[in-house]
Amino acid sequence: MPIPAHSTAPFAPNAFPADRFMLNCRGRSLDCRPGREDGPGVQVMGILNVTPDSFSDGGEFLAVEDAVSRAAEMLSEGASIIDVGGESTRPGAEPVPPEDEMDRVLPVVEALTDEFPDALLSIDTYKPEVARAALDAGAHILNDVTGLRHDPAMAEVAAAADAPLILMHSKGAPGDLTAPREYADVTAEVRDALAQSIEAAEAAGVDSIVIDPGFGFGKSHAENRRLINEIDELLTLDRPLLMGVSRKSTIGATLGSPDNPAPVEDRLFGSLGATAVGVIRGASIVRTHDVAATTEMLTVLNSTLHA
Structure with missing residues (x-):
């Protein structure tokens, strides 16, 4: 479906095919059509890192009760x-x-499933064995930062469980995903790579697919900003788009400089500004550390766009 380049007007939800933008999350529906008028107008994904070394909140939620x-x-x-x-x-x-990844995430997924049975849970992994175990423990969505490049069997796991699969664009191997890469036309190349990931997922039988341009993964600060401004061009893939810019280095470099970026804890307002542009361009899922501030900003943005 053609999308007007650099749209600044709200999209019409009925312009997007329901079979692709209404996700089936293991029997539960999630409306990811751009232009929804209710609440913030997009789905907000809260980041819960149960790691000792994540850049923003590493070590804060290792204990199950804290998570x-x-x-x-x-x-x-x-x-x-x-x-x-x-x-x-x-x-x-x-x-x-x-094994270590499962030791970290499975107790948390099980506890969240028991405590919040109505919540949708996503598992951020590129390993099929971790994905399968997390789905068995109660997760609903798989989030693969390699876009099936590391292990295409991730698609088979998603298909077997009737779970949505988030395909993020990146290059290189795990542990090297953020290394600088060369692009002649970042938006076109990201779009082409995501199209290949979608094709592989569809061939494995995955019905619900979300695309993620991979902001901050091997792109320069200028390329990240360009991708945010050209999200609508990626929507020609006819899939919901997730954006994750929360507190990332491009936000810090833009607020400060590449050599002296704003510290992670001072990147909230910059993250909100970039998110607003992305949602106006058509993003329908926003991944963030700062749920309250993001939801408030999106609610006002959405009500203004539909005034």
Whole structure:
């Protein structure tokens, strides 16, 4: 479906095919059509890192009770999805063995399933064995930061469980995903790579697919900003788009400079500004550390766009 380049007007939800933008989350529906008028107008995904070394909140939620408390807070603030991750993708982070990753995430997924049976849970992993175990423990969505490049069997796991699959654009191997890469036309190349990931997922039988341009993964600050401004061009893939810019280095460099970026704790307002542009361009899922502030900003943005 053609999307007007650089649209600044709200999209019409009925312009998007329901079979692709209404996700089937293991029997539960999630409306990811751009232009929804209710609430913030997009789905907000709260980040729950159960890692010792994530760039923003590493080590804060390793204990199950701390993770459950944080999830409760984000759900009360407006998150519709909690994204649980057991391996950091920050620059320099080492890959984690599947057994260690499962030791981190499975107790949290099980506890969240018991405590919040109505919450949608996503598992941030590229390992099929971790994904399968998390789905068995109660997760609903798979989030693969390699876009099936690391292990195409992730698609088979998603298809077997009737779970949505988030396909993020990145290059390189786990542990090296944030290394600088060369692009002649970043938006076109990201779009083409995501199209290949979609094709592989569809061939494996995955019905509900979400695309993620991979902001901050091997792109320069200028390329990240361009991708945000050209999200509508990626919507020609006819799939819901997730954006995750929360507190990332491009926000810090833009607020400060590449050599002297704003510290992570001072990147909230910059993250909200970039998010607003992305949603206006058509993003329908926003992944964030700061659920309350993001939800409030999106609610006002949405009500203004539809005034």
